[in-house]
Amino acid sequence: MPVRVQTQDFDVGAEIAGLRAGDARVGAVASFIGTVRDINDGSGVSEMELEHYPGMTEKSLEDIVAQAKARWNIFEALVIHRIGPLKPLDQIVLVAVTSAHRGEAFAACEFIMDYLKTQAPFWKKETTPQGARWVDARVSDDKALEKWQGGPQGKP
Amino acid sequence: MNIQLRYFASVREKLGTSQESLAVPAHVQTIGDLRAHLRERGGPWAETLADGRSLRMAYNQQMTDASARLSEGCEVAFFPPVTGG
Numbered sequence: 001m002p003v004r005v006q007t008q009d010f011d012v013g014a015e016i017a018g019l020r021a022g023d024a025r026v027g028a029v030a031s032f033i034g035t036v037r038d039i040n041d042g043s044g045v046s047e048m049e050l051e052h053y054p055g056m057t058e059k060s061l062e063d064i065v066a067q068a069k070a071r072w073n074i075f076e077a078l079v080i081h082r083i084g085p086l087k088p089l090d091q092i093v094l095v096a097v098t099s100a101h102r103g104e105a106f107a108a109c110e111f112i113m114d115y116l117k118t119q120a121p122f123w124k125k126e127t128t129p130q131g132a133r134w135v136d137a138r139v140s141d142d143k144a145l146e147k148w149q150g151g152p153q154g155k156p
Numbered sequence: 157m158n159i160q161l162r163y164f165a166s167v168r169e170k171l172g173t174s175q176e177s178l179a180v181p182a183h184v185q186t187i188g189d190l191r192a193h194l195r196e197r198g199g200p201w202a203e204t205l206a207d208g209r210s211l212r213m214a215y216n217q218q219m220t221d222a223s224a225r226l227s228e229g230c231e232v233a234f235f236p237p238v239t240g241g
Binding site for chain 2: 050051053060081119124135136137
């Protein structure tokens with residue numbers, strides 16, 4: 001299953017090994033791991049709660065992976081996103097992509113993350129010394145999306 | 157027409173509910189109409205669903221906008237801009 005939403009942690013090494021197992025076409029694996037920081041917008045963060053929209057989340061991630069596969073010559077893509085309570089240092093998300101050459105793998109991995117940040121229905125609530133607060137969406141995330149629009153940049 | 161409603165994150169907290177079934181009157185045909193209809197409940201509904209508030213909408217679990225037309229048994233969700241990753 002190329003898309004997983006789960007409360008438990010993941011083992012990056014084992015996941016990547018599984019993604020490229022037995023596939024000698026693969027010459028490149030690009031991966032991104034998002035982790036919980038202990039500070040955000042000037043406040044200390046002691047805990048973070050991840051909420052999502054069951055059903056829509058999986059569909060939107062599968063759709064993003066399908067778009068990446070349509071756009072670049074990649075073999076496999078994996079997205080794992082955790083939900084529930086997390087602490088600083090915890091892993092939140094893994095995106096891993098296999099391809100023959102690095103260019104496609106790097107581009108597709110970044111594309112999937114940029115779309116995930118703005119399209120997949122996850123929400124973060126962080127606990128700070130001032131109390132719990134919902135994390136605001138960032139304008140920079142919408143900006144990151146713009147570079148993928150209006151043409152198949154990065155497509156070989 | 158009967159529809160299912162879902163609310164998430166800060167929207168869910170402000171409205172004090174995560175989901176409901178609703179029979180909508182005939183003049184409510186789009187998600188925009190529905191948003192206005194729910195605002196008539198007043199209080200947190202008027203405030204949270206106000207025009208100009210940064211709100212995302214989904215129709216049958218796909219991101220959409222206020223022009224999406226409702227259908228019998230459809231699922232509509234209101235939530236804030238997403239912040240995963």
